[in-house]
Amino acid sequence: MARVLDVVDIADPADPRLDDFRDLNSIDRRPDLPTGKGLVIAEGVLVVQRMLASRFDPRALLGTDRRLSELADDLAGRDVPYYRVSAEVMAQVVGFHLNRGVLAAASRVPEPTLADLLGGARTIAVLEGVNDHENLGSIFRNGAGLGVDAVVFGAGCADPLYRRAVRVSMGHALLVPYVRSTRWPDDLGLLREHGFRLLAMTPDPRAQTLSAAMDTVRDEPLAVLVGAEGPGLSETTMRASDIRVRIPMSRGTDSLNVATAAALAFYERCRTAP
Amino acid sequence: MARVLDVVDIADPADPRLDDFRDLNSIDRRPDLPTGKGLVIAEGVLVVQRMLASRFDPRALLGTDRRLSELADDLAGRDVPYYRVSAEVMAQVVGFHLNRGVLAAASRVPEPTLADLLGGARTIAVLEGVNDHENLGSIFRNGAGLGVDAVVFGAGCADPLYRRAVRVSMGHALLVPYVRSTRWPDDLGLLREHGFRLLAMTPDPRAQTLSAAMDTVRDEPLAVLVGAEGPGLSETTMRASDIRVRIPMSRGTDSLNVATAAALAFYERCRTAP
Numbered sequence: 001m002a003r004v005l006d007v008v009d010i011a012d013p014a015d016p017r018l019d020d021f022r023d024l025n026s027i028d029r030r031p032d033l034p035t036g037k038g039l040v041i042a043e044g045v046l047v048v049q050r051m052l053a054s055r056f057d058p059r060a061l062l063g064t065d066r067r068l069s070e071l072a073d074d075l076a077g078r079d080v081p082y083y084r085v086s087a088e089v090m091a092q093v094v095g096f097h098l099n100r101g102v103l104a105a106a107s108r109v110p111e112p113t114l115a116d117l118l119g120g121a122r123t124i125a126v127l128e129g130v131n132d133h134e135n136l137g138s139i140f141r142n143g144a145g146l147g148v149d150a151v152v153f154g155a156g157c158a159d160p161l162y163r164r165a166v167r168v169s170m171g172h173a174l175l176v177p178y179v180r181s182t183r184w185p186d187d188l189g190l191l192r193e194h195g196f197r198l199l200a201m202t203p204d205p206r207a208q209t210l211s212a213a214m215d216t217v218r219d220e221p222l223a224v225l226v227g228a229e230g231p232g233l234s235e236t237t238m239r240a241s242d243i244r245v246r247i248p249m250s251r252g253t254d255s256l257n258v259a260t261a262a263a264l265a266f267y268e269r270c271r272t273a274p
Numbered sequence: 275m276a277r278v279l280d281v282v283d284i285a286d287p288a289d290p291r292l293d294d295f296r297d298l299n300s301i302d303r304r305p306d307l308p309t310g311k312g313l314v315i316a317e318g319v320l321v322v323q324r325m326l327a328s329r330f331d332p333r334a335l336l337g338t339d340r341r342l343s344e345l346a347d348d349l350a351g352r353d354v355p356y357y358r359v360s361a362e363v364m365a366q367v368v369g370f371h372l373n374r375g376v377l378a379a380a381s382r383v384p385e386p387t388l389a390d391l392l393g394g395a396r397t398i399a400v401l402e403g404v405n406d407h408e409n410l411g412s413i414f415r416n417g418a419g420l421g422v423d424a425v426v427f428g429a430g431c432a433d434p435l436y437r438r439a440v441r442v443s444m445g446h447a448l449l450v451p452y453v454r455s456t457r458w459p460d461d462l463g464l465l466r467e468h469g470f471r472l473l474a475m476t477p478d479p480r481a482q483t484l485s486a487a488m489d490t491v492r493d494e495p496l497a498v499l500v501g502a503e504g505p506g507l508s509e510t511t512m513r514a515s516d517i518r519v520r521i522p523m524s525r526g527t528d529s530l531n532v533a534t535a536a537a538l539a540f541y542e543r544c545r546t547a548p
Contacts, residue, residue, distance in 0.1 A: 142534060145527040170528060211545055248544060253419040254444060260416060260537050263530070267538050270522060271485055 006081045007068065013092035018083060020105040021062045023095045024163060038108055041163045042171065044100030045070050050171025052078070056106035062090065063102030071102065108161065114152065114187055117179045118194040121149035122221050123269050126191070126198075128154035128184075128237055129228035130258060136160055137168025138259030139226075144172035146266035148224075151178035154185060154237065156228070188240045196223045200233055200241035201265060203255045207244035210268050217243070218273040224265045229258045280355045281342065287366035292357060294379040295336045297369045298437065312382055315437045316445060318374030319344050324445025326352070330380035336364065337376030345376065382435065388426065388461055391453045392468040395423035396495050397543050400465070400472075402428035402458075402511055403502035404532060410434050411442025412533030413500075418446035420540035422498075425452035428459060428511065430502070462514045470497045474507055474515035475539060477529045481518035484542050491517070492547040498539045503532045 010018065020039055042051040042058070045067060051058055052074050061082045063071075068082055075082065091097045118124070125148050130136055136158050143151060151160075157180075158165065160173045181187040188198060197217045201224065225241055227233035232255075238244065247256065247264055255261065284292065294313055316325040316332070319341060325332055326348050335356045337345075342356055349356065365371045392398070399422050404410055410432050417425060425434075431454075432439065434447045455461040462472060471491045475498065499515055501507035506529075512518065521530065521538055529535065 138531065138534070141527075142530060145521075145523045145530055147524055172527070247419075247541070248548075249419045250421055253415075253446070256416060256419055256537070257412065260412070260534055263534050264537065264541050267521070267541070274522075 005075045005078050007084055008081050009084050011089065013089045018062060018093045020060055021093050021103050025095050040106045040108060040161045040174070041166065042104040042174070043098065043163065043167050045102060047167060047171035048102055048104045049074050051104050051106060051174050054174035055109050056174050058104040058106045061102060061104045062093065064090065067102035111179045112177060114179050114181065114190055117150045117152070117177055118191065118196070123148055123266070124150045124152060124196070124223050125262060125266070126152045126154060126223050126225045127157050128225065128233055129156035129231060130226070131156055131158045131228060133158050133162050133165040134168050135229070135257070135259045137165040137173060139262050140169035140173040140176055142259055142263040143266055144176050146263060147270045148176065148266055151176055152187070152223070153178065153180045185237050185240055188237070191223050194221065196221045197243065198223050198225060198241040199243045199245050199265070200225045200238050201261055202232060202238065202244050202246055204244060204246060207246040210245055210247050210265060211272070213243050213245040214268045214272040222269060224262065224269070226258055226262050226265070229255065279349045279352050281358055282355050283358050285363065287363045292336060292367045294334055295367050295377050299369050314380045314382060314435045314448070315440065316378040316448070317372065317437065317441050319376060321441060321445035322376055322378045323348050325378050325380060325448050328448040329383050330448050332378040332380045335376060335378045336367065338364065341376035385453045386451060388453050388455065388464055391424045391426070391451055392465065392470070397422055397540070398424045398426060398470070398497050399536060399540070400426045400428060400497050400499045401431050402499065402507055403430035403505060404500070405430055405432045405502060407432050407436050407439040408442050409503070409531070409533045411439040411447060413536050414443035414447040414450055416533060416537035417540055418450050420537060421544045422450065422540055425450055426461070426497070427452065427454045459511050459514055462511070465497050468495070470495045471517065472497050472499060472515040473517045473519050473539070474499045474512050475535055476506060476512065476518050476520055478518060478520060481520040484519050484521050484539060485546070487517050487519040488542045488546040496543060498536065498543070500532055500536050500539070503529065
C-alpha cells in the first residue's frame with residue numbers, strides 16, 4: 001500500500017521534529033556554510049511545488065493549515081510529514097515572520113558530472129565569481145524562462161541552494177541542472193570538446209555586439225560566460241573564450257546588473273537560434 | 275568671487291547641522307512618505323557624482339575624509355558644506371553602518387509637465403503599479419543604459435527618489451527625466467497625440483512577440499508600458515494600448531521580473547531602431 005502524506009499538528013515550537021526549520025536566519029544554520037546542516041529549503045507555495053517537481057525530495061514540510069489546503073493536490077500520495085502549525089508557532093520556529101506560510105526541507109543530492117550535464121544541452125550559462133545569492137537566483141529564473149538548459153559554476157560562485165537564491169529563482173534553482181566545476185578554468189576545454197562555442201560577456205567596446213555575435217553561433221551549442229558585477233570575467237577566462245561580446249549601452253552608463261546582462265544574452269540566443 | 279566647498283569637521287553626532295542625514299531607516303524620515311522631509315539622498319561616491327551632475331543640487335554632504343578626497347574633483351568650485359566625520363559618528367547619525375562612506379542631501383525640484391517630457395523623446399517607459407523600490411531603481415538603471423529618454427509614472431508606483439530606489443538605480447533615477455501622470459490613464463491619450471505608439475507588455479500567449487512588434491514600430495516614437503509583477507497592466511491600460519507584446523518564454527516558467535522584462539524591451543528597441 002502506498003504511504004501517504006502524514007499531517008501532524010504541533011503546538012510546541014520546541015518540538016524536535018521541527019529542527020530542520022529552526023532559526024533559519026542564524027548564520028550557523030545556513031546550508032551554504034560548512035557548519036550548516038546542508039538542507040535545501042523551499043519557501044512558499046510556488047517554490048514548494050517546484051521542489052516537489054524537482055530531484056530534491058522533501059523530507060518534511062512546515063506550514064499553516066491554509067497552505068496545506070493550497071498544496072493538497074501536489075502532496076497527494078507523497079510520503080512526507082506536514083507539520084501543521086499556527087503562524088505564531090511558525091514564526092517562533094524559523095525566527096522571523098514568514099508570510100509565505102509554508103516551508104519544505106530536502107537533503108542535497110549528488111551533482112551530475114560535467115560531461116553528463118553537457119549531453120543534450122544546446123545553451124548553457126557559465127558563471128564565474130557570481131557570489132551574490134540574489135544575482136544567482138535571478139540568473140536561474142531568467143535562464144529557466146529564456147531557454148537555458150544547464151548552468152556551470154566556475155570559481156568564486158555562491159551556493160545556488162541557499163534559501164534566498166532558491167526563493168529569488170522562484171524555485172528554478174531546484175529545476176535547472178547545474179554542476180560546480182572541479183577543474184576551473186580547465187573545464188572550459190571540456191566544454192569546447194563537447195562542441196560548445198564560448199561566448200564571454202564584457203563591457204569592452206572592442207567586443208562584438210550581442211546580436212552580431214549570436215548570429216554567428218546560431219547553429220552551434222553555446223556557452224554564455226558571465227562574471228560578477230564589477231570585476232567581470234577573469235583575464236584567464238576571457239582568453240579561454242571564443243568570442244567577446246558586449247551589450248550596446250548608452251553613453252555615461254555602467255554595465256548592467258549581471259543577471260540582467262545574462263537575461264539579454266539568453267533572450268538574444270532564443271531569438272537567433274529558436 | 276565664487277564660493278567654494280566648505281569642509282566642516284564635526285565630532286558630535288547630535289550636531290543639528292547633521293539633521294538632514296539622521297535616522298535614515300526610521301519610517302517617519304522616509305522621504306517618500308507624507309510625513310518625511312522630502313529630501314533626496316544619494317549614497318556612495320558614484321551616486322553622489324551622479325547627483326552632482328543632475329538637476330538635484332546637494333545642500334549638504336556627510337562623509338569620511340577618504341570619500342572627500344575621492345570626490346575632490348567633482349566638488350571643486352561647488353558651494354556646499356561637506357560635514358567631515360569619522361565612520362563611527364556617521365553610523366550614529368544615520369542609524370546604521372553605511373560602508374559607502376558618503377551621503378548627499380538635496381531638495382526636490384518641480385517635475386516637468388508631461389508635454390515637456392515628451393518633446394524630443396523617442397523611447398519612453400510607462401510604469402503602472404510598480405510599487406517596489408528595487409524594481410523601480412532597476413528600471414531606471416536599465417533604461418539609462420538601454421536608450422530610454424524618459425519615464426512616465428501611472429497609478430500605483432513607488433517614489434523613484436526614495437533612497438533605496440536611487441541606490442539601486444546607480445543614481446540614474448536622478449538623471450533620467452520622469453513625470454507622474456496626474457490624469458491616469460487619460461494621459462495615455464496625450465502620449466498618442468504626441469505620436470507615440472503604445473506597446474503593452476503582457477504574458478498573454480496571443481500577443482505579438484517582442485522582436486516582431488518592435489520591428490513594426492522602428493520608425494515611430496515608442497512608449498513601453500509595463501505593470502507590476504503579478505497583476506501586470508490593468509485591463510483599462512491594456513485596452514488603451516496599440517500593441518500587446520510578449521517575451522517568448524520556456525514552458526513551465528512564469529513571467530520575468532518586471533525590471534528584467536523592461537530591459538529586454540528596451541534592448542530590443544535599441545536593436546531594431548538604433
